[in-house]
Amino acid sequence: MYRLDATDRRIMAALDDDPRMTILLLAQRTGLARGTIQSRLDRYRTEGFLRMESTRIPPAALGRGLAATVSAELDQHQLEEAMAGVRRIPEVLECFAPAGNTDLLCRVVARDPVDLYRVSEEIRLCPGILRTSTSVFLREVIPYRIRPLLDAPD
Structure with missing residues (x-):
């Protein structure tokens, strides 16, 4: 089981604020490289860490x-x-x-x-x-x- 580290928490906190944020904007907000953001997002999707964005629709x-x-x-x-x-x-x-x-x-x-x-x-x-x-x-x-x-x- 993958355990979230501080980098994961930074990315997920930014996504919690705006789940539709682009990779470029995520990189700017978190101070991380775009490649890091992309590989982490791929892992989150593979591991099932992210809920569908439609859950934010009341x-x-x-x-x-x-x-x-x-x-x-x-x-x-x-x-x-x-x-x-x-x-x-x-x-x-x-x-x-x-x-x-x-x-x-x-x-x-x-x-x-x-x-x-x-x-x-x-x-x-x-x-x-x-x-x-x-x-x-x-x-x-x-x-x-x-x-x-x-x-x-x-």
């Missing part, structure tokens, strides 16, 4: 201002079918397999409560899903962030 800008979690209990014999079904639902932004009583925890978005019901039902009706429970987010307290981790000591 769902509300796409008409999906209501956010929630949908937890699901699975028939363990149909895990792959359930995951395939959930993947096909565009309103499912992320899905995790947590420890505890919940088998899947999906972060979803919807247009309004009626639309959230539809999204929850789509998840519930996926093959292998036995039951779901939905919790609505009333407001975002801390938006997705990575910068504090980049700035924290190892």
